Amino acid sequence: xxxxxxxxxxxxxxxxxxxxxxxxxxxxxxxxxxxxxxxxxxxxxxxxxxxxxxxxxxxxxxxxxxxxxxxxxxxxxxxxxxxxxxxxxxxxxxxxxxxxxxxxxxxxxxxxxxxxxxxxxxxxxxxxxxxxxxxxxxxxxxxxxxxxxxxxxxxxxxxxxxxxxxxxxxxxxxxxxxxxxxxxxxxxxxxxxxxxxxxxxxxxxxxxxxxxxxxxxxxxxxxxxxxxxxxxxxxxxxxxxxxxxxxxxxxxxxxxxxxxxxxxxxxxxxxxxxxxxxxxxxxxxxxxxxxxxxxxxxxxxxxxxxxxxxxxxxxxxxxxxxxxxxxxxxxxxxxxxxxxxxxxxxxxxxxxxxxxxxxxxxxxxx
Amino acid sequence: xxxxxxxxxxxxxxxxxxxxxxxxxxxxxxxxxxxxxxxxxxxxxxxxxxxxxxxxxxxxxxxxxxxxxxxxxxxxxxxxxxxxxxxxxxxxxxxxxxxxxxxxxxxxxxxxxxxxxxxxxxxxxxxxxxxxxxxxxxxxxxxxxxxxxxxxxxxxxxxxxxxxxxxxxxxxxxxxxxxxxxxxxxxxxxxxxxxxxxxxxxxxxxxxxxxxxxxxxxxxxxxxxxxxxxxxxxxxxxxxxxxxxxxxxxxxxxxxxxxxxxxxxxxxxxxxxxxxxxxxxxxxxxxxxxxxxxxxxxxxxxxxxxxxxxxxxxxxxxxxxxxxxxxxxxxxxxxxxxxxxxxxxxxx
Numbered sequence: 001x002x003x004x005x006x007x008x009x010x011x012x013x014x015x016x017x018x019x020x021x022x023x024x025x026x027x028x029x030x031x032x033x034x035x036x037x038x039x040x041x042x043x044x045x046x047x048x049x050x051x052x053x054x055x056x057x058x059x060x061x062x063x064x065x066x067x068x069x070x071x072x073x074x075x076x077x078x079x080x081x082x083x084x085x086x087x088x089x090x091x092x093x094x095x096x097x098x099x100x101x102x103x104x105x106x107x108x109x110x111x112x113x114x115x116x117x118x119x120x121x122x123x124x125x126x127x128x129x130x131x132x133x134x135x136x137x138x139x140x141x142x143x144x145x146x147x148x149x150x151x152x153x154x155x156x157x158x159x160x161x162x163x164x165x166x167x168x169x170x171x172x173x174x175x176x177x178x179x180x181x182x183x184x185x186x187x188x189x190x191x192x193x194x195x196x197x198x199x200x201x202x203x204x205x206x207x208x209x210x211x212x213x214x215x216x217x218x219x220x221x222x223x224x225x226x227x228x229x230x231x232x233x234x235x236x237x238x239x240x241x242x243x244x245x246x247x248x249x250x251x252x253x254x255x256x257x258x259x260x261x262x263x264x265x266x267x268x269x270x271x272x273x274x275x276x277x278x279x280x281x282x283x284x285x286x287x288x289x290x291x292x293x294x295x296x297x298x299x300x301x302x303x304x305x306x307x308x309x310x311x312x313x314x315x316x317x318x319x320x321x322x323x324x325x326x327x328x329x330x331x332x333x334x335x336x337x338x339x340x341x342x343x344x345x346x347x348x349x350x351x352x353x354x355x356x357x358x359x360x361x362x363x364x365x366x
Numbered sequence: 367x368x369x370x371x372x373x374x375x376x377x378x379x380x381x382x383x384x385x386x387x388x389x390x391x392x393x394x395x396x397x398x399x400x401x402x403x404x405x406x407x408x409x410x411x412x413x414x415x416x417x418x419x420x421x422x423x424x425x426x427x428x429x430x431x432x433x434x435x436x437x438x439x440x441x442x443x444x445x446x447x448x449x450x451x452x453x454x455x456x457x458x459x460x461x462x463x464x465x466x467x468x469x470x471x472x473x474x475x476x477x478x479x480x481x482x483x484x485x486x487x488x489x490x491x492x493x494x495x496x497x498x499x500x501x502x503x504x505x506x507x508x509x510x511x512x513x514x515x516x517x518x519x520x521x522x523x524x525x526x527x528x529x530x531x532x533x534x535x536x537x538x539x540x541x542x543x544x545x546x547x548x549x550x551x552x553x554x555x556x557x558x559x560x561x562x563x564x565x566x567x568x569x570x571x572x573x574x575x576x577x578x579x580x581x582x583x584x585x586x587x588x589x590x591x592x593x594x595x596x597x598x599x600x601x602x603x604x605x606x607x608x609x610x611x612x613x614x615x616x617x618x619x620x621x622x623x624x625x626x627x628x629x630x631x632x633x634x635x636x637x638x639x640x641x642x643x644x645x646x647x648x649x650x651x652x653x654x655x656x657x658x659x660x661x662x663x664x665x666x667x668x669x670x671x672x673x674x675x676x677x678x679x680x681x682x683x684x685x686x687x688x689x690x691x692x693x694x695x696x697x698x699x700x701x702x703x704x705x706x707x708x709x710x711x712x713x714x
Contacts, residue, residue, distance in 0.1 A: 047609075050609075050613060051612075052609050052612065052613070071612070072609075072612045072613055073612060073613070073614075073615040073616065073617075077613065078613060079609075079610070079613045081606045081609070081610055082606075083604060083606045085604065085606035085607050085609065085610035086610075087607060087610075087611070087625060088629065089628045089629060089631075098611070098614050098616070098624070099613075099614030099615055099616075102614055102615035102616050102617075102620060103615045146610075146614070150614070
């Protein structure tokens with residue numbers, strides 16, 4: 001049962017600020033994912049919460065108690081490391097028991113908890129082995145087990161799946177989600193993989209250069225990215241961006257004009273823009289319609305047919321790359337001419353400072 | 367398996383030139399390195415008389431003797447090389463001038479006169495164990511052995527603990543002046559030990575440690591080599607492991623004791639070997655600090671055999687062999703770790 005509150009948290013390294021005043025509340029039992037490109041400070045932030053990195057400014061509270069000055073061990077958290085960090089000279093059982101021995105848990109209690117955790121994570125038959133003798137997935141389970149036996153207030157995960165192969169990653173992703181449902185603890189999870197963030201999180205925190213860009217549920221971030229960075233980061237493949245000019249302001253939409261003089265409608269709130277402003281238009285590949293009748297003429301450069309879905313990499317007349325995602329298969333071939341249409345409801349519009357205009361007709365598209 | 371490995375040649379069936387060179391070089395190396403040791407070991411079984419003999423023999427040989435009826439003591443046997451009894455083996459009763467009075471052991475009644483130039487002593491292979499038993503009986507070998515063992519073991523334990531703690535701090539904690547401290551420690555390697563001798567003696571004397579084993583132990587426990595060796599090795603231990611232990615409620619002491627120390631075991635084994643060799647073979651410093659013979663280490667006792675007027679070579683040789691034994695055993699047991707430890711602490 002733990003609420004983690006970050007208030008204006010700051011981290012300075014010699015001559016450089018890694019975290020610029022982060023405010024965030026993670027509710028009890030929530031699965032919160034920090035996501036961002038490498039170097040954005042997400043791991044630093046996690047290590048500050050863990051107590052492995054000192055806090056330069058601001059306040060960190062766990063269950064309302066200020067813990068800035070507490071050592072890592074006293075905060076009652078458990079962490080799973082990217083490298084697993086299993087003690088190579090100890091058996092799996094000793095690895096799991098080490099934390100409990102340190103807090104002087106009675107022997108039979110340790111045994112019970114280790115056995116329970118091992119059963120839950122299906123590593124019972126490996127208890128006498130050493131980490132070196134285990135496969136990647138088994139090591140990962142042991143690392144999680146080591147966190148589980150301690151029954152911590154909060155679980156911290158630092159890119160735990162990045163060393164696994166793609167298939168195992170999907171499996172472990174499911175297992176961690178399941179673990180969260182079963183234990184109901186607060187979990188904080190750091191990843192650079194937006195797919196992990198989207199599939200596991202109750203709440204996603206997008207970070208860039210030590211600043212929070214947006215906090216929200218996965219679909220919130222997908223549907224209403226607060227700025228161009230979040231829009232580009234969430235969703236795969238990446239959102240298409242195009243520079244356009246605002247031609248006309250209407251009540252519930254704006255009329256945009258591109259370089260070639262074509263105009264079309266975007267269903268966004270016109271607040272904050274005026275006719276003549278330059279804006280960036282973003283459309284997700286899966287919201288574009290490709291055909292021969294309406295829209296912008298493009299040349300299809302490459303096609304990836306995955307059977308169940310297809311990706312078309314196109315170029316418009318000004319040489320801008322446009323990615324189109326279709327579900328199912330397509331008859332279009334590489335090198336062909338086609339037309340791409342941007343539905344008004346699916347368009348995101350970002351002002352020059354990157355902030356998004358509010359979308360008005362979400363969910364009506366496609 | 368082993369034989370096919372050893373007998374492998376470069377030429378298909380015959381010995382190639384490179385095979386000759388390799389074998390020659392290796393045999394030469396073995397002779398160069400093991401020859402003297404073997405000579406010492408062999409000589410330690412020779413009697414004092416056999417040692418001063420010229421030309422020297424490789425094997426320990428002693429004059430052959432025989433009990434002859436009618437004589438109380440065993441008589442030395444000689445082979446006759448000239449005269450009428452040439453080829454016979456006779457026992458000598460006594461020497462009179464240039465003649466020796468001898469007797470045939472098979473026929474004890476008859477006495478034979480032989481010129482001393484016509485006989486050579488008959489000798490046989492015999493180990494003079496007396497050299498060794500003398501060490502224990504007339505000479506307090508066990509006391510010196512115990513002194514040496516005590517100093518070596520205690521100094522090595524303290525060396526490992528002190529050096530590994532220093533190395534841990536230098537490798538894994540970030541603090542102001544860390545590099546400076548490290549460089550200073552390494553820099554002490556450049557000071558020749560003879561320069562330190564007098565100041566350290568003054569300190570040891572002030573502390574009242576002269577003529578105690580601690581006077582030998584304390585000045586030796588902080589070795590820059592050990593700190594360097596262990597630090598380089600500890601740099602290769604991932605920080606995540608220490609962080610994981612900290613998350614596991616481990617105190618810094620426990621992180622050191624339960625995580626860092628076991629993982630640095632290969633480097634520690636190297637340091638143990640070095641330290642044991644240094645302390646066991648140390649001579650100059652104990653010679654200065656220890657003046658009472660009850661406190662002597664083996665090396666000092668060995669030196670005491672060499673008197674101003676006479677030197678007991680048989681004693682020295684026997685004791686040298688006994689002194690070599692423990693260090694050889696330690697080395698043989700831990701040598702595998704030396705290569706592993708040095709190789710690994712070198713990288714990264």
